[in-house]
Amino acid sequence: MKKILTALALLGLVVAGTAAIAAEEEHNAAAPTHFPINEPKEMSWSFAGPFGTYDKAQLQRGLKVYKEVCSACHSMNLVAFRTLEGLGYSEAQIKTLAAEYTIHDGPNDAGDMFDRPGKPSDHFPSPFPNEQAAASANGGAAPPDMSLLAKARGVERGFPRFIFDIFTQYAQGGPDYIHSLLTGYDQTPPAGMVIPEGTHYNPYFLSGVSLKMPKPLSDGQVTYDDGSPQTVDQYSRDVSAFLMWAAEPHLEERKKTGFRVLVFLLLFGALVYLTKRKVWAEVAH
Numbered sequence: 001m002k003k004i005l006t007a008l009a010l011l012g013l014v015v016a017g018t019a020a021i022a023a024e025e026e027h028n029a030a031a032p033t034h035f036p037i038n039e040p041k042e043m044s045w046s047f048a049g050p051f052g053t054y055d056k057a058q059l060q061r062g063l064k065v066y067k068e069v070c071s072a073c074h075s076m077n078l079v080a081f082r083t084l085e086g087l088g089y090s091e092a093q094i095k096t097l098a099a100e101y102t103i104h105d106g107p108n109d110a111g112d113m114f115d116r117p118g119k120p121s122d123h124f125p126s127p128f129p130n131e132q133a134a135a136s137a138n139g140g141a142a143p144p145d146m147s148l149l150a151k152a153r154g155v156e157r158g159f160p161r162f163i164f165d166i167f168t169q170y171a172q173g174g175p176d177y178i179h180s181l182l183t184g185y186d187q188t189p190p191a192g193m194v195i196p197e198g199t200h201y202n203p204y205f206l207s208g209v210s211l212k213m214p215k216p217l218s219d220g221q222v223t224y225d226d227g228s229p230q231t232v233d234q235y236s237r238d239v240s241a242f243l244m245w246a247a248e249p250h251l252e253e254r255k256k257t258g259f260r261v262l263v264f265l266l267l268f269g270a271l272v273y274l275t276k277r278k279v280w281a282e283v284a285h
């Protein structure tokens with residue numbers, strides 16, 4: 001009886017969930033009250049799944065896109081230059097890269113603040129002196145810091161998908177979102193939709209019909225030396241992968257450790273089971 005009841009309850013949940021999704025979709029078609037208008041496209045990432053690893057060449061390209069394009073507006077102030085060793089750069093290369101940035105430091109012995117070239121121990125600085133300046137230069141919205149952006153953004157997957165995500169180990173919501181957002185400009189808004197002045201329509205934006213960030217990328221903007229396509233799509237993939245690395249540089253170790261722990265638990269479980277059998281073998285039932 002209990003089992004039947006549980007099964008019925010589960011069935012009810014599934015039906016309710018499906019009905020809710022259908023109702024929501026119908027509703028969106030008229031006037032969007034639920035964002036994003038379009039869900040992010042699921043991409044295939046090298047770092048997905050239980051054995052995922054970063055593609056270093058891709059991360060290096062992503063860094064180049066960040067450096068040449070995004071860093072004009074977005075800081076990344078939790079990421080130190082020296083951690084770029086993880087992308088395969090040598091100490092000398094990192095020193096040169098850090099020195100390209102100006103760091104506002106101080107106060108010195110005379111009590112004054114001063115500017116100096118960056119060192120490997122510095123973090124990617126903000127191009128603006130403070131948040132207010134950043135907002136006023138961007139039509140009132142400060143560009144968010146990018147250190148954890150790939151983990152902080154990600155569209156809610158809703159029932160029942162978030163249940164399947166546990167089994168498929170889907171954790172790429174952030175990079176999927178960033179890629180879709182960056183490639184989601186240049187679309188005509190549906191007739192009747194009001195786009196506020198000074199904002200840019202993007203059906204993938206999480207919190208409205210449009211955002212203050214103008215389309216940041218265009219084809220051919222960043223030169224790649226490894227022959228990868230110089231397209232908005234490729235730039236967006238690379239910079240999204242790079243931002244995932246910035247937010248979670250130890251992802252590979254985490255996955256490796258997880259796998260080892262599972263293997264250990266399996267073996268340990270088998271040993272415990274065999275021990276139990278041996279101990280109970282002599283006991284009369």
Ligand code: HEC
Nearest residue numbers: 069070072073138141142143144178206211212213216239
């Ligand atoms: C001209 C300045 C500028 C440049 C260049 C720029 N951004 Fe932005 N970005 C902004 C602003 C401003 C916002 C905040 C938009 C808002 O909230 O309306 C933003 C927001 C974002 C967001 C967050 C959207 C959200 O869900 O809140 C992401 C992701 C993003 N930018 C990625 C990038 C990437 C990747 C690049 C480089 C390819 C880049 N941006 C280049 C100004 C810029």
